Amino acid sequence: MNSHPWHSHLMTGHWYSHLPVPLQDSLLGIARVRRLSAGHRLFKRGDPPCGLYAVLEGAVRVGAVNEQGKEALLSVIEAPHWFGEICLFDGQPRTHDAVAVGQCTLLHLPQAALLALLEEQPVHWRQLALLMSHKLRLTFINLEQLSLMPAPARVAHRLLMIAEGYGEIEATRQVLQLPQEQLALMLSLSRQTTNQILKDLQSQGILHLGYGEIEILDIERLRGLSAT
Incomplete structure (x- = not known):
């Protein structure tokens, strides 16, 4: 049984709980806990990739604000969701801002450490692709609803x-x-x-x-x- 203090909490989520046990252990082995105060920005649009995150407590707003101050809110990410995987695949800058809603505790898997793990065990790329494809499906559904x-x-x-x-x-x-x-x-x-x-x-x-x-x-x- 994994003794990491957040393992059982993460097991309540569909994606993590369905990962092979060795991958669960490997991810937690490179993970770091981060705590953010209310309104603290985790990253902003245009920032370089910094890795993968899971929300453990609290929530994170993901969106953008234009020059006129109008906000586009994509999602409010709550526990035990994971986010930030797009930049893992393409190495491109962050697409949106991520800001803590209230006190927030996150699990952070740094980009370099995660890429090194996946280079060593490339079979696990599929699991990360499943995380991203689930969100892509939701995006298509939301776009369709917006029109119809x-x-x-x-x-x-x-x-x-x-x-x-x-x-x-x-x-x-x-x-x-x-x-x-x-x-x-x-x-x-x-x-x-x-x-x-x-x-x-x-x-x-x-x-x-x-x-x-x-x-x-x-x-x-x-x-x-x-x-x-």
Whole structure:
């Protein structure tokens, strides 16, 4: 049994728990724990590759802000998700900013050490490719929805995806720590539109809205709305 203090925590995630045990051990062998305070930037767009990360506690916002101050929010990454793998494959600069949401604890696999491990055991590249291909599938789904789905269905579907950890966790979460403004940014909707949709869902008894959080009361009805 792996004695690393974060091993059991990482085993709650689909990707890591399905890795061959020797690879799990090798990854933890080169890993370093990093702690970030709220608002601390892990990396910014254009930075050189710095390796692979897993969120252990807290969350990381991934997005970008243009010269006019408008923000594009791609995702809020929570435990036990891994991120940063694109630069591992192409060696190109970071595509977006990554900023800590509240106090955040990360596991960091430095780029050079991880590449050395994969050069020694190239069979494991496939496991990293699976991590990236899962996110690529989600991206295609989101792009399709942006073009074809009405706003209420997009809101319902994204809430479901977040509750289910984007396929990374087994149990569906009922309470989401999710400010409405954050949800609006992720869906490229106005805050007013998002707020109205959420209020409609609350009036139907599907959700309960709290301060900075959304509680799902009827997961099956929400699933039905996401399919329309």
